[in-house]
Amino acid sequence: MALETDHDPALNGGLKLDPPDPVPAVAPERAAGLVPVDEEHKAKLSARVDEFIADLIAQDVNSPEFGRRVDQITNMGRREIAEAAGQSNRFLDRPVRAMDETSGVGADLAELRRTVEDLDPSKRGNLLAPRRLFGILPFGNRLRDYFDGYKSAQNHIGAILARLQGGRDELLMDNAAIDVERQKLWASLGKLEQMVYMSKLLDERLEARAADLDIGDPAKARAIRESALFYVRQRTQDLLTQMAVSVQGYLALDIVRKNNIELVKGVDRASTTTVGALRTAVTVAQALTNQKLVLDQIGALNTTTANIIEATGKMMKDNSARIHEQAAASTIPLETLGRAFQNIYDTMDSIDSFKLKALDSMKQTVTALEDEVEKSRAYIARAEGQAQAAANPQDAIRLEALE
């Protein structure tokens, strides 16, 4: 009947932090269709396309007016593409702050580990052996000295844990920002989707009209095929390319978000196991040396960490009751304390291995996204160039997504 600290599944079910899988490259032809365009919008866009085509066909092929209409096609979706591009680039700017070893949560966890290792009973030799001056005279009490170490360490540990809470809040703030970013990205994906729908419709109908005109007005049919239709297809490709990048950025942001959630879990667990070990030490000190170890910091920490995992408080209470019950057998409480420390190490180890895997996954995602962004940049540059060539604010039929 050994004392079990690793009894409660809430605390010792084995902390498993899963790094999300890297986001693969999204092929442009598979990018469309993520955000469906609803029927009402489809009808409106379709009307817009019809109106535009009727207007285009009515123009003389050689007139500058015809050229202006064609310019409008080359400009189609410029705003939507530029907006979406700005957003997916921002993902690449986002630092992977939590993964950094030298600052923030990573540094605090490392420091916590070092501090806690100093208190580990298993590194202190046999604490129950009596201490003797010159190896002969009984002098002092090893255990008492050992527990005194807690008093001096508690402020330090308290400060680290408070910093960890701050880091945890930062991670949550990051996630809040990501949520907002993703919402915006989702909205611009919706607009891109509308534009893709529109340009495909334009393609289809222009093709049909050109076929109709083949007999009656072959010159116009050719002009439509060679200029209008050509640009429509080019724009469709640009839109799909940007769509792919945006979808990938959207998924990549989710990875950062999931990583942060896992890290928050890790930080929570590290705090709880540390406070748990300190609490155990208080109880063990009481049982073994009848010494009242006063760790004020723990009281304060308890309130912080109690919010994190509700089970902690309950577990602590059960534990101290059990330790008191077993107080007669003096080695057992020390074993318990040793196990409490082992819990902290296990948590830290799982955070470390999580970070390794997560970093790898992040790297792959960023590389894939960078490649795509690079590809899409060429399109954006082309779109910008054309935008400067023609800007007609007063045109009645705007080839733009609906709000």
Place this chain on the structure above:
Amino acid sequence: MNMSMTGPALPGVKIALLRLRNAVRRLVRASIVSFAILIGALVVSLFTGGIGDRWLVVTFLLMLVSFVTLSIFPRTRVPGVAELRKTPLRQLAGQSVLWLEAKRPMLPAPARTLAGRIGADLDQLSPHLARLDERHPAAHEVRKLIDEHLPALVESYTRIPAPLRARPHAGSTPEAQLVEGLAVIAREIETMTGEIARGELDALATRGRYLEMRYVDPAGAGERPTAE
């Protein structure tokens, strides 16, 4: 996402304020000078044992003339294009409104309405510009638009001899071209206002979401799906 700025064309609140402030400043200056003349006359009469009626009249005339002159001059100065370029960002909107206001009488009627709208939009933009870093890309864009494209458009119109302004050239009349150009600029200013406000909009949305994750839903820590 753009902030809607297409309200009725305000007569430029900022410019009215600017003019009022200048007027008040002139009045204060004029009063101080008149008062100083009065005090001077009193001091002189104290030492000389009283001044004659003639000098009293001269004193009052002097006070009147200086008051009137100083409360009219100097007029509110309208900056030139070259000056606009050197204006710091925080004053840029106000100064351009002054400049645009001065040019307004030379513009055709529809362009005047648009100029009014641009002025009103610039008014709204100016507090945000004051907070914007000069090196921010949006700042660069705003500067280019307000102190380069806008004056260039208006000046190249005013350089055209008046009789030719309504005559068709290159597809449409210069007047129509001016109106089109101003419409583009008005729309761009609107977009930029949205662009500049976006950071603030995001910050607020993020803060709200954070509070929700931190306090309302602490166990989930943001597990909830977002837009899907």
